Amino acid sequence: MTAETLVKGWCPGALRPMESGDGLLVRLRLTGGILSANHAQIIAKAAMQYGNGLIDLSGRANLQIRGVSGSQWPHLIADLSRHGLLDDDAEAEAVRNVIASPLAGLDPSAFLDIRPIVKALEHRLVSERALHQLPGKFGFSIDDGGQFSLRDQTADIAFEAIKNSRETAFIVRIGGDKQVGLIKPENLCDVASTLALNFIKASKIPDNPLKRMANWVSSVGAEVILKQAGIHDRSVRPKRETKLAPFGYHELGKEGVLGLGAPFGRLSANGLSALANIALKNGSGELRLTPWRAILLPGLNRQVAEALIVKIGENFITQPNDPRLQIAACTGMPSCRNANVNTHEDALSFATLESLTKTSGTRLHVSGCEKGCARPMATEAVLVGRGRLYDLVLNGKASDKPLRTGLNNAAARRALEELWSGEAK
Numbered sequence: 001m002t003a004e005t006l007v008k009g010w011c012p013g014a015l016r017p018m019e020s021g022d023g024l025l026v027r028l029r030l031t032g033g034i035l036s037a038n039h040a041q042i043i044a045k046a047a048m049q050y051g052n053g054l055i056d057l058s059g060r061a062n063l064q065i066r067g068v069s070g071s072q073w074p075h076l077i078a079d080l081s082r083h084g085l086l087d088d089d090a091e092a093e094a095v096r097n098v099i100a101s102p103l104a105g106l107d108p109s110a111f112l113d114i115r116p117i118v119k120a121l122e123h124r125l126v127s128e129r130a131l132h133q134l135p136g137k138f139g140f141s142i143d144d145g146g147q148f149s150l151r152d153q154t155a156d157i158a159f160e161a162i163k164n165s166r167e168t169a170f171i172v173r174i175g176g177d178k179q180v181g182l183i184k185p186e187n188l189c190d191v192a193s194t195l196a197l198n199f200i201k202a203s204k205i206p207d208n209p210l211k212r213m214a215n216w217v218s219s220v221g222a223e224v225i226l227k228q229a230g231i232h233d234r235s236v237r238p239k240r241e242t243k244l245a246p247f248g249y250h251e252l253g254k255e256g257v258l259g260l261g262a263p264f265g266r267l268s269a270n271g272l273s274a275l276a277n278i279a280l281k282n283g284s285g286e287l288r289l290t291p292w293r294a295i296l297l298p299g300l301n302r303q304v305a306e307a308l309i310v311k312i313g314e315n316f317i318t319q320p321n322d323p324r325l326q327i328a329a330c331t332g333m334p335s336c337r338n339a340n341v342n343t344h345e346d347a348l349s350f351a352t353l354e355s356l357t358k359t360s361g362t363r364l365h366v367s368g369c370e371k372g373c374a375r376p377m378a379t380e381a382v383l384v385g386r387g388r389l390y391d392l393v394l395n396g397k398a399s400d401k402p403l404r405t406g407l408n409n410a411a412a413r414r415a416l417e418e419l420w421s422g423e424a425k
C-alpha cells in the first residue's frame with residue numbers, strides 16, 4: 001500500500017481510494033450489504049479517528065468514509081484490515097461488485113436465502129483472476145424475490161429468483177434487457193462467470209472497448225449473448241414491480257424491520273454508531289445496507305421502532321413521502337473540489353418548499369457543477385452551481401443549456417415556487 005495506490009477515479013475502494021475535495025474517499029464493500037453492529041461501531045470510530053466524521057451510503061449499498069488524509073490512510077487501512085473488513089488486494093476489492101436483496105435470509109416472502117450464493121459469487125469473482133479485467137463499474141445483482149425488489153437497480157448481469165413449476169429458479173437478465181434466461185440456483189456462479197468472460201472477450205474492440213453489458217446487448221442482442229453462454233431456456237419478461245419502499249417500519253413475518261434513509265446518502269459517524277447501538281440493544285445485532293441509501297434495522301418490534309422514529313427521525317428519512325426523497329443532490333462543497341455550492345445544505349432548504357410535494361417522484365436535481373453526478377437523466381428542474389450561484393435548467397440534465405442564470409439560494413427558491421405553482425415564465 002503505497003502512494004501509487006491512491007488514484008483519481010470513478011470507482012474507488014478502500015485499497016484504491018479516490019481523492020476528493022475533503023481528502024481521500026475510502027469505500028468499503030460489504031458482502032450482501034450485511035454489517036454487524038460491532039463492525040458498524042468499528043467503521044464509525046475509524047471515520048471519526050482517521051476521517052472527517054462523515055460517511056456516505058452509496059447507491060450500490062457501500063459505505064464510504066470521507067475526509068481521510070494521505071498520512072492517516074495507512075493507519076485506517078491497518079485498522080480496518082485487522083477487523084477483517086478489507087480484501088487482500090485492490091483488484092479483488094474492485095471486482096466484488098454485487099448488490100443483493102437487503103433482507104437476504106430474513107424475508108419470509110423471499111424464494112430462498114441468497115446469502116450463500118452471494119458469498120459464492122463474490123468468491124468466484126475474486127478467485128477467477130481473468131474476471132479482474134471487467135470494467136470498474138461492471139456490476140451484478142442477486143434478488144431473492146422478496147419484499148425489496150432490486151428491479152430499479154442497474155446491473156450488467158442481474159439474477160432474480162422466481163418459482164418455476166414449484167422449483168426455485170433464477171431469471172438472468174443482461175444489460176437490463178427484456179429477453180431473459182432461466183437457470184437453476186446451483187448454476188448461478190458458472191453462468192455469471194461465463195457471461196462475464198464472454199463480455200471481456202467481446203469488449204476488446206480496438207480504440208473503443210465496450211464498457212457495459214448494455215452496449216454489447218444493443219449491438220448483438222441479448223438472445224445471442226445468452227445462447228452463447230449456453231442458456232437455452234429463454235423468454236421475454238419485463239421487470240417486476242417494486243413492492244416496498246424501504247423507509248419506515250415493516251412487519252415481515254415475526255421480524256419487524258425499520259428502514260432509515262440517509263438524506264442525500266450522507267450520515268455522520270455518530271449517526272452510524274447510534275444505529276449500531278440500537279441494533280445491539282433492540283434489534284438482531286445487524287444492519288442491512290440498501291442501494292436506496294437507507295439502512296435497515298431488523299428485529300425491532302413496532303413499539304421500539306415508533307419510539308425511535310420520534311427520537312431520531314429528523315436525521316433520517318422514515319416515510320416514503322419525505323420531500324427529501326424528491327431531490328437528488330451530489331456531494332457538493334466542501335467534499336468535491338469541482339463543486340461551486342453547498343448542495344446538501346441548499347437541497348435541505350429546497351425540501352421545505354410546499355409546492356415540491358404537489359406531485360411525486362424526483363423533481364429537483366441540485367448539482368454542484370454541470371457534471372451532474374447525482375442524476376445522469378433529465379429532471380424537471382436542475383439547479384447547477386456556477387460561481388457560488390445557481391443556473392436553472394428545466395426538463396434537462398445538468399449539462400444542458402440553462403433557462404436562467406446567476407440565482408442565489410433565495411432567487412432559486414422563488415424560481416422553483418413559480419415553476420411548481422405554474423407561474424414560470
Ligand code: SF4
Binds near residue numbers: 330331367370371374
Ligand atoms: S456534479 Fe460536480 S460538484 Fe457534484 S459531485 Fe460531481 S463533480 Fe462534484
